Amino acid sequence: MFPNEMKGKPFPILKETKGKEINGDKNKPVNLLIEGDNYHSLAVLNFTHEEAIDLIYIDPPYNTGNNDFTYNDKIKSNYVQKDDPFRHSKWLAFMEKRLKLAKKLLKPTGLLFMSIDDNEVAQLRLLCDEIFEEKNFVATLPTIMNLKGNQDQFGFAGTHEYTLVYAKDITQAKIGQFLLNEDDIDELWEEDQEGFFKKGANLKATGVNAPRNKRPNLFFPIFFIKNGDFYVTNDDKAKNKDDIKVLPITDSKEMSWRWSKDKIRNEKNNLIIEKNNGTISIYKKQRPALGDLPSKKPKTIFYKPEYSSGNGTAQLKEIFGEKVFNNPKPIDLIKDFVILASPNNGIVLDFMAGSGTTGHAVSALNKEDDGNRQFILCTNNENNICTDVCYPRLKKVIKGYKSTKGENVAGLGGSLKYYVCDFVEAEPTDKNKRKLVSESTEMLCIRENAFELVRDESDFKIFKNSDKYLGIVYYEEAINDFKKAIKKIKGYFNTYVFSLGDDPHEKQFADVKGKVTLCAIPEVILKVYREIFK
Structure with a gap:
């Protein structure tokens, strides 16, 4: 009935670890740290965050054969060795289950x-x-982590790892661009009274619709005066006999302009004129999108000095005062991934979070651009990585800490909730259904992004966020009391009601149907789990 990860185990749930929450600005997203096997965490997230994530970044075990990957989680010392003939198969089986859930x-x-x-x-x-x-493959990016090269490698000094990039649907995905620094701007961009620009496309049209017979209204002369100015006329005649006439002709073929006469008149300042050996060429000025700064498309080789693997180690050591984790990724690398792949109000998931670099990177970006990105980190607690490294790191960077030099480092801000994967029995008895509902509060709060407790009763609870309410009714008998409570509150309620089947008791909510959206629990959870654990 269950895949290997779930054999002998019931359904996963999340329980909040009280005392580890970090409360920040209520108008900002609440970040999540989930301790537990990432397969179980992904199963829960399939209920709470289906088709909700903008960017998933993972740094999986590289399966080097040097005690970095275990296939059987029950035997933590059972590392896959380099001479294991099934080494790749075991790793692929491990990754396949998780990537299918992640998709x-x-x-x-x-x-x-x-x-x-x-x-x-x-x-x-x-x-x-x-x-x-x-078809949804985007790129394999050689990512240079050691420019000097690893001299221990045979034959060649290795400088790079790789970053594989895939889209959920490449026809809908969008890769961002990097903002330019001052040196790049000076090299690539010019500036006029309207802002930054660089040379864009030639004003002469190209393509199948460019010939004069396809767009006859766009075949006309542009006249140039000796002082460098230019103009167009309604009758296509020059104002002065000495003015130079330029037509859209390419290789002796009559073509067309990209712009109409009116557009040329109105946007002369958005054209670049180049003269070379008596030939006049006209180009459009390419400008950044409105409100944006100049940017450039990322190259397929990823390199910055800040990406050095040594920087990741140094950054973590600066926080803890000692080495606490092997080979953490540098913050700047993950920041650049987030810049390229997530909007500034996006959700970023790392389900192999390790030391928590992804959470650190997202927090740093939010501080830099006042963004509202949310991170979700999932990691097991092998060697206490979650309790002793990941969580303390996040707490320090959010709230502030004292560096190894004794300097006070200001916190980046943000909120955090800490959850641990737990389990409830999966056998479909009425008792187990009630148990699942009683243990589902945290999952429902995460699903609805509502964490502020407004009403705390034994048989129902009400939570809120900035724009809506979450209602959880644990027993059918509590429906009337719940309705009395919400009638006193102005707002709309996403309401989860216990039911042994899939009926959320709509008839009993008829008098408040304008205030509630109803959903039967645990059926809404079981529906997801049946698909995963079939």
Whole structure:
């Protein structure tokens, strides 16, 4: 009935660890840290965040054979060795189950970024071609982490890992661009009274619709005066006999302009004129999108000095005063992934969170641009990585800390809730259904993004966020009391009502139907779990 991860285990739920929450601005998103096997965490997120994630970033075990990957979680010391003939198969089986669940979490516009090295890059590419379809492959980015090169490698000094990028649906996905620094702006862009610009397309049209006979109204002369000014006329005649006439002719073929006469008159300042050996060429000024700064498309080789693997280690050591984790990714690398793949109010998931670099990067970006990104981190607690490294790191960077130099480092701000995966019996008895409902409060709060407790009763609860309410009715007998409570509150309620079936007792809510959306629990949860654990 269950896949290997779930054999002998019931359904996963989340329980909040009280005392570890960090409360920040109520108008900002609440970030989530989930301790537990990432397969179980992904199963829960399939209920709370189906098609809700903008960017998934993971740094999976590289399966080097050097005690970095265990296939059987029940035996933590059972590392897959380099001479294991099934080494790649075990790793692929592990990744396949998780990536299939992860795909369901991405928005149609969502993107997946994965760090990997030579040990599994070929296998991972084939696996993702199968799960996400080859047509949704975006790029394999050599990511330079050690410019000097690893001198221990045979034959060549290795400088890079890889970042594999896939889209949920490449026809809907969008890759952002990097803002330029001052040196880049000076090199690539000019500035006029309207702002930044660079040379864009030639004003002469190209393509199948460019010939004069296709667009006759766009075939006309542009006249140039000796002082460099230019103009067009209604009758296509020059104002002065010495003015130079330029027509849209390419290789002796009559073509057309991209702009009409009126547009040329009104936007002369958006054209660039170049003269070379008696030939006059006209180009459009390419400007950044309204409100944006100049940017450039990322290259397929990822390199900045800040991406050095040593920086990741140094950044973590600066927080803890000692080395607490092997090979953490540098913050700037993950920040750039987030810039490219998530809007500034997006949701970023890392279900192999390790030391928590992704959460640190998202928090830093939010501080820099006043963004409203939310991070969700999932990690197990092997070697106390969650309790002793990931959570303390997030707490320090959110609230502030004292560096190894004794300097006070200001907090980046934000809110955080800490959850641990737990389980309830899966056998479909009435008792187990009631148990699942009683243990589902945190999952429902996460699903509705409503964490502020407004009414706390034994048989129903009410939570709120900035624009809506969440109601949870644990027993049918409490429906009337719940209705009395919500009638006193101005607002709309997404309401989950206990039912042994899929009926949310709509008839009993007829008198408040304008205030509620109803959903039967645990059926809404079981429907997701039946699909995953079939």
